[in-house]
Amino acid sequence: MADAVVTVFLEKLLNTLHEETRYVNEFKEQFDKLKGDLQLMQCFLKDADRVKRKNNNETLRQFMAVLRELIYEADDILADCQLQSRDDDQNSNSWLTCISPPNLQFQYKTGKRLREINEKISHIRTNIMAFLNIQLSSQVETSAHNNRMDRWSSPVYDHSQVVGLEGDTRKIKGWLFEAKNDLLAIGVVGIGGLGKTTIAQKVFNERDIENHFDRRIWVSVSQTFTEEQIMRSILRNLGDASVGDDRGELLRKINQYLLGKRYLIVMDDVWSKDTAWWSRICTGLPKGKGSSIIITTRILEVAQKMGVQEAKIHFPKFLSKDDSWLLFRYIAFASTGGKCLNSEIEVVGKEIVAKCKGLPLAIKAVGGMMLYKPPQMREWQKTVERFREELAERDDSVMASLQLSYDELPPYLKSCFLSFSLYPEDCVITKEQLVHWWIGEGFAPLRNGRSSIEAGEDCFSGLSNRCLVEVVDKTYNKTISTCKIHDMVRDLVIKVAEDDAFFSPNGISSRHMGITSEIKTKQLAANLKLRALLSTTKTAEVNKIATTIAAKLNECRYMRVLDLSRSIFEMPLTGLLYQIGSLQHLTYLGLSNTHPLIQLPPSLEKLNNLQILDVSYCQNLKMLPPYIVSFQKLRVLDVGHCGSLEYLPKGLEKLSNLEVLLGFRPARSNRTEGCRISELRNLTRLRTLGLQLTCGDEIGDNEVHALENLKELQFLSISCFDSHGSDLIVKVDKLCPPRQLDELCLNFFPGKISPTWLNPVSLPMLRYLSVSSGNTAEMHQSFWGENNVLWKIEALKLESLTDLGMEWMKLREVMPLLQIVNVSWCPQLESFPIEDAGFRGGVWTKEEPHDL
Structure with missing residues (x-):
């Protein structure tokens, strides 16, 4: 996966050169040379990787392995330059500059090592080109083509579709x-x-x-x-x-x-x-x-x-010729409704399908790959030729199709795909953890002005559309929440990950490690270059982490990702993480559902590169320290389901890059040190917001318009769990969400009538609506629209609303685009049918209370 490592590093290098920080500029000549060599190598690294694997060539394997290690080292140097620049900027106006000149030793060692890395990479480039018989003048294919972004960055294939069964x-x-x-x-x-x-x-x-x-x-x-x-x-x-x-x-x-x-x-x-x-x-x-x-x-x-x-x-039979083609069409031509619009490509497509021998997994893998191929005969014929080559090596159409699908992944997706190697067999994996990991380690490329969360979601869609991951659970609106991989896909993932030192099952000599039950000190001791350590335990299981590993954790100074979620510790977590400030390159820290976490350690203040902080489901966490507001790079802050947390610290508005904020509790009027809801006005990049409201004085009269300025907000959750006082109903009724909102979840609303702003005029772009628990007995008159203005809602969830009354036909009239209805524990909705013949394409879930 040298092409993947090079691609991820180049993405970071180009972004960092654009920032023009002091020490990056100091070595700009060396970084520019490195950039030029690597951009040229991108053109043929994919072919080199394929030749290395097919011919089992040890010389080429060694070249690629050394190149990979050099890129990792260059990445660490780049990160150190950024860190050094930040520290110098912080001290530039202090008295320290008078007694401490710029770090000359750092400059000397870094410059020397960068020159050595450049010389070695130039040598490797020359040797690989000679080995592949490549001439510079004959380079037509550009690195931009090799690393093109996917045509389809959102889900286009319905995984619930099955054929021939x-x-x-x-x-x-x-x-x-x-x-x-x-x-x-x-x-x-x-x-x-x-x-x-x-x-x-x-x-x-x-x-x-x-x-x-x-x-x-x-x-x-x-x-x-x-x-x-x-x-x-x-x-x-x-x-x-x-x-x-x-x-x-x-x-x-x-x-x-x-x-x-x-x-x-x-x-x-x-x-x-x-x-x-x-x-x-x-x-x-x-x-x-x-x-x-x-x-x-x-x-x-x-x-x-x-x-x-x-x-x-x-004994299931192989799919018939017709069913095989039908399944392939559903996937490869999903963007055109499963229809092939080119007769020549149809001929080639049927040849590809024939080589899958009626095996659904092979057909899905190849179909997912072809979804991303342009509708050009040359590209499709090239796939047939490569499929023949794979089948010539192994008479196994499934593994051949999976290998081909991996080979054809864009380089940035290869790193994402190999992430699955850390998880045990049949492990159910949350999409959120994967996306956060990919953002934290820089696997998800930030281009075209996309947010980091959007980039990570696009990477996940790229793998799910290619049928390389299997859907386990979806939300009511068909959004994938958890997934896993087929055991044959896992066989391929582990083999490639081991070959390319991405992951090792014994935990030795790899830069990525999963925690499935406990961490052994000797594993960390052998992995001082570790970049990612994640909890990969199966659902409802926990990790047991001994105190002795704390010191070793802090020695992994180039770690980017540390996720200790679902863990139990021998000592208070504050003590275990006492020196976490030494991990200054850390970008993602996951402490969700850990015990006992009462407060975050002071040394955490040093983690200025932190982009994602997840402390959700930490029931004993009583407060977030004030230094949190200094994390300028923070994009995700999740404090959801932290029952003991009363409010967030004042000054949260300084986190201008925040895209996701979950579990936000505004401070009450008598808590001057806490954050008020008015500060949200300045978080203009927010795309996801979860509000936890309990009483009316958490929202001042002059703060009811705090959300209207959030022009990027797509998802809003308002929960009034454990609320008290009728004044909260009045305040929420005035708290108008922004008009462009895509999804709204209203939980435990204490009012008998829904908020007045819950109507198709105020929320004209709303596609997904969930209302659960609470006292709501009827919808406000505005909910039913006025002047023939109708909802654009496609999926509706109503849950645990024991008093809610509503007529099905009236709802159908104001929600003509409705496709999915999920209703449970709503006994008054008697007119809602289990099935509706006129409800075309709808997915019904109407559940009645039952004994557990």
């Missing part, structure tokens, strides 16, 4: 509906990439299956599972965290929850032929009432040992 799902559903006594076991058996999990998911999510079973439980079984992990996963599905119980107690709890219920359990992707663990669990499961188990596996013997009778084993 109607017969499979019908057959399995028939078995499920026929089940009477004992415990029915069904097996779905086939090779990797055939769609076993997709079939099980489709059955699992069908509405009639949902209605038929009282409980539905999905368990992803990794190759390194334990019996206890399986039982805890089942209990999590049933709403029980089950912390601290032994296996016997876990099994008793499972039995208690399922007793007298008709349930469906899916055990997805089982590998182990030793099924004694399943025999023990199965013994504790209640029998009868038509309860069933679906097992997906690649190994027939596994299904048989888990009690599946031969008559209830389903």
Whole structure:
């Protein structure tokens, strides 16, 4: 991935040269030479990487490895120059300049090392060009073309679409509906990439299956599972965290929850032929009432040992020629509604599809890659030729298509893709953590005036559109919130990441490391060049971090990303992070859901490069220190769900680069040291804002227009949880959001009638609306529009509004663009149908209260 490392570094270098800081200018000649060499090398590094892999050439491999290390070192030097410039600027007017001249030692060492790096890179460039027989005069393809931005930076493919599985799902559903006594076991058996999990998911999510079973439980079984992990996963599905119980107690709890219920359990992707663990669990499961188990596996013997009778084993078939082409069209031509508008390209496309041999995963990977190809015959024919080459090396169309898809990624996306190598098998990953990591390490290129969050989201869309990541959960408006990767995709990711020293499973000699349970001191000792250390534990699991690792953490001085979320510490976190100020290159600090975090340490003040600070779900955090307002580069500040936090420090308006602010609590009128809501007026780059309001004096009479100036704001959440006093209703009613708002979430609003500004005239661009909890019994008259002004809302969520009354037909009239409706725990909405024949393309979720 030398081309990826070069691309990420060049992005930083170009931006830094534009800033013209003191020490960067001091070495401008060397940085310019470096820039010129690397821009030239961008033209052929992608080909060099492909040749290195295909020919297994050790010489070329060594050249690329050395180049990669030199780029990392140059990146660290660039960061040190920026840091030194900032420190000198801070001291320029102080008495220190009289006794301490400019850092001559730093200048000498840095200049010397930059010259050495340039000489070595020039030598490598010459050797690689000679090896590939490249002449400067013949360079036609430019680095700009190699590193072009994606045509589609937003989601264009609906991952819920499936093709050719109607017969499979019908057959399995028939078995499920026929089940009477004992415990029915069904097996779905086939090779990797055939769609076993997709079939099980489709059955699992069908509405009639949902209605038929009282409980539905999905368990992803990794190759390194334990019996206890399986039982805890089942209990999590049933709403029980089950912390601290032994296996016997876990099994008793499972039995208690399922007793007298008709349930469906899916055990997805089982590998182990030793099924004694399943025999023990199965013994504790209640029998009868038509309860069933679906097992997906690649190994027939596994299904048989888990009690599946031969008559209830389903072997998915390869997709037919027509279904293969249909699936490919849905993805490759998603931007034109799944239609191929060029007959010549259709011929080439069908040749590509034929090489996938009816395997859905291969078709999706190639289809996602072709979505980003321009509709030119030359580009499509080139793909056919490369696919042939990959298939010649391995008779495996899935792995060939995945390798080809990786090779064709823009360089900046390769680093993002390899990030998945840190996560354990079947791990559910939050998109937010990925995006924050990519921003923090500079993987997401900032171009064309895009915000950093937008750039990170675009990178995620680039991978999801290419079908390299799988969707796990979406919000009510179909926005992806969590994801994972297929185990065959993970095999490729880990292989490439190990080859290119991005990640190593043993935690040694790599610049990126994941925390899956605990950190070992020796791992950190061998990784002083570590750039990213992230919590990669599975959902509902926690990390245990010993005190002894604190000193080693502080020695990783070039670390950019530190995410210790979902962790328990042996000592107070303030003590563990006492010297965190030594990590002055840190850009992303994640402390979400850590215990015990009571306050942030003083040394944090030194982290002037910090762009993302996440302390959400820290229930014991009582205050943020005043120095937070000095973090000029801060783009994301998340203090959401911090129950003990009363307010944020005064002066927050100084954070002019802030794009995301969640959990903002305005100070009450008697708290002069706290931040008032009026300060939000100056945060003009805010795109996401979460307000936490509890009483009326948090909003002054002269502050009700504080949000109107936020012209970039797209998402606004207003929560009045634990509110008191009727004056808050009046103040919120006057707190007008900006007109361009795209999504609004109103939670725990205490008023009986919705705010007057919640109407299509005041919010003409609103596409997504969520109203949950609270006392709202009716919508204000303005909600229904006036003078034929209609809502542009596409997705609506109404949840836990026990008094809300509303007529379905009236709502349909004022929301003609409505596609998604999610209604739960709203007993007065009797006119809302479960299904509506006129609701074209709609996705319905109408849930009624039920026992847990």
